[in-house]
Amino acid sequence: MLEEDEQTNRAMAARAADAVLGLTSRRPLRILTHCNTGALAAVAVGTALGGIKELAERGLVESVLAGETRPLLQGARLTAWELTQAGIPFRLCVDSAGPAAIAAGLVDVVMVGADRITANGDVANKVGTYSLAVAAHRSGIPFVVVAPESTVDVSIADGSQIVIEQRHADEVIAFHGHPVAPAETPVFNPAFDVTPNDLVTAIVTEDRVWPQRPAGHLAEVARGLYQRGWLDGTAGNLSVRIGAQALITASGRSKGELTNADVVLVEAETGVRISGPKPSAETSIHAAIYQAFPDCGAVVHAHPPYATAVAAKAMAAGQDSVRFTDFEIIKGFGVADPSALDVPVFTNWSDVPRIAAEVGKRLDGSVPVLLIGHHGVTAWGPTLEIARNRVECIEALCRLHLLTN
Numbered sequence: 001m002l003e004e005d006e007q008t009n010r011a012m013a014a015r016a017a018d019a020v021l022g023l024t025s026r027r028p029l030r031i032l033t034h035c036n037t038g039a040l041a042a043v044a045v046g047t048a049l050g051g052i053k054e055l056a057e058r059g060l061v062e063s064v065l066a067g068e069t070r071p072l073l074q075g076a077r078l079t080a081w082e083l084t085q086a087g088i089p090f091r092l093c094v095d096s097a098g099p100a101a102i103a104a105g106l107v108d109v110v111m112v113g114a115d116r117i118t119a120n121g122d123v124a125n126k127v128g129t130y131s132l133a134v135a136a137h138r139s140g141i142p143f144v145v146v147a148p149e150s151t152v153d154v155s156i157a158d159g160s161q162i163v164i165e166q167r168h169a170d171e172v173i174a175f176h177g178h179p180v181a182p183a184e185t186p187v188f189n190p191a192f193d194v195t196p197n198d199l200v201t202a203i204v205t206e207d208r209v210w211p212q213r214p215a216g217h218l219a220e221v222a223r224g225l226y227q228r229g230w231l232d233g234t235a236g237n238l239s240v241r242i243g244a245q246a247l248i249t250a251s252g253r254s255k256g257e258l259t260n261a262d263v264v265l266v267e268a269e270t271g272v273r274i275s276g277p278k279p280s281a282e283t284s285i286h287a288a289i290y291q292a293f294p295d296c297g298a299v300v301h302a303h304p305p306y307a308t309a310v311a312a313k314a315m316a317a318g319q320d321s322v323r324f325t326d327f328e329i330i331k332g333f334g335v336a337d338p339s340a341l342d343v344p345v346f347t348n349w350s351d352v353p354r355i356a357a358e359v360g361k362r363l364d365g366s367v368p369v370l371l372i373g374h375h376g377v378t379a380w381g382p383t384l385e386i387a388r389n390r391v392e393c394i395e396a397l398c399r400l401h402l403l404t405n
C-alpha cells in the first residue's frame with residue numbers, strides 16, 4: 001500500500017503542477033492552500049501540497065499563503081511545518097483572510113485537497129474551502145482540487161447527499177484547553193463543507209485532469225438546446241476539446257436535466273473513453289471532426305426540425321449536398337463567400353462509425369456544418385458558443401429554404 005500510495009502521490013503531484021501551469025500565466029506563482037494535504041496527511045509528497053512542492057522544485061513558486069484551518073489548526077501545525085521543511089517561502093494566515101487576499105490580487109491559484117468527490121464533481125473538503133472557491137470564482141482565478149481517484153465516489157450523485165460530520169463544541173469554545181467563549185455557548189462546528197462543481201476549475205487525480213467548469217458549461221448549453229426542442233428525449237450530443245482530450249455528453253442521458261455527472265472525458269481525436277460514463281454513440285463523428293480540423297474547439301449535434309426536414313428531402317432526392325443562396329444568415333458560418341453555401345448531406349447509416357468515416361473523408365473545411373439525412377445536423381467551431389450559433393444558423397436557413405421553395 002505504501003508503494004502504491006507513493007506512486008499515486010507522485011503522479012498526482014506532477015499532473016497537478018502541469019494543470020496549474022496550463023491554467024495560470026504569472027511566474028513564479030502565488031498559491032493559496034487550506035488545511036494539510038502533504039506527506040503528513042498522505043504519504044510521499046501529498047496531494048495539493050504535493051503539487052505545490054512539485055512546482056517549487058521546478059522553481060515556479062514565489063510564495064504560499066497557508067490558511068491556519070480553524071478549529072484544529074492543521075494548516076498552522078502541519079502545513080507550516082512541511083513548507084518550512086521543504087524550504088518553500090510561505091506565510092500563515094487566519095482562514096478569514098484568504099478570500100480577501102484573493103480579491104486583492106495576491107493569489108494566482110487556489111490548490112486544495114478533498115475528502116470526498118461526488119459523481120457530478122462536487123467536492124467535500126475541510127470547512128473553509130467553500131469560501132475560498134467563491135472568492136476564486138469571483139476574482140476569476142483557478143480553483144484546483146487535487147485528490148486520488150479513491151476519493152471519487154460515483155455512488156453519490158451530488159454534494160447535497162454528503163453527510164457532514166458535526167464535531168464537539170469544545171473545539172470552538174476552547175483553545176488548547178483554555179476557554180475562549182462563555183461556558184455552555186451553543187456551537188455550530190461542521191468539519192467539512194461542500195464546494196459545488198461550478199466553482200471548481202478542475203479536479204486533478206493520479207489518472208486525469210477533470211475540467212469541471214467546461215463540463216458544467218457543456219451541460220448548460222445542452223439544457224438550453226433541449227429547451228428549444230432540438231435535443232428531444234436523450235437525442236443529440238455536444239463536445240468541447242481541451243488539448244488532446246474532449247468532454248462529450250454521455251449516452252442515453254436526458255438533455256433537459258444534464259449535469260457534470262453526465263459528461264465523459266475522451267481522447268479528442270479517437271473518442272476513446274478516459275473516464276466517466278459511456279460516451280454518446282455518435283462520439284466517432286465528433287472525433288472525425290476534431291481529427292480533420294486541429295482548430296476546432298467544439299462540436300454540437302442536434303435534431304432541429306427544419307434542418308432535419310431539409311436533410312430528409314435531400315436524401316429522398318438523391319442529393320449529397322444542399323445549396324443555400326443569398327440569405328443574409330449565411331454570414332453566420334464565417335465562410336469566405338456568403339453568396340452561396342453548399343452544405344454536405346451524409347447518409348444516416350445505422351453503423352455510426354461508417355458515417356464518421358465518410359465525414360472524415362469528405363470534409364474540406366469550407367463549411368463548418370453538415371446534415372445527416374432523416375437525422376439532424378452537426379456544426380462545429382472554435383468555441384462551444386460558435387458551434388451552437390452555427391446550429392441555430394443552419395436551422396434558421398433551412399426554415400427559410402423550406403418557406404421559399
Ligand SMILES: [Zn+2]
Nearest residue numbers: 236301375376
Ligand atoms: Zn443524432
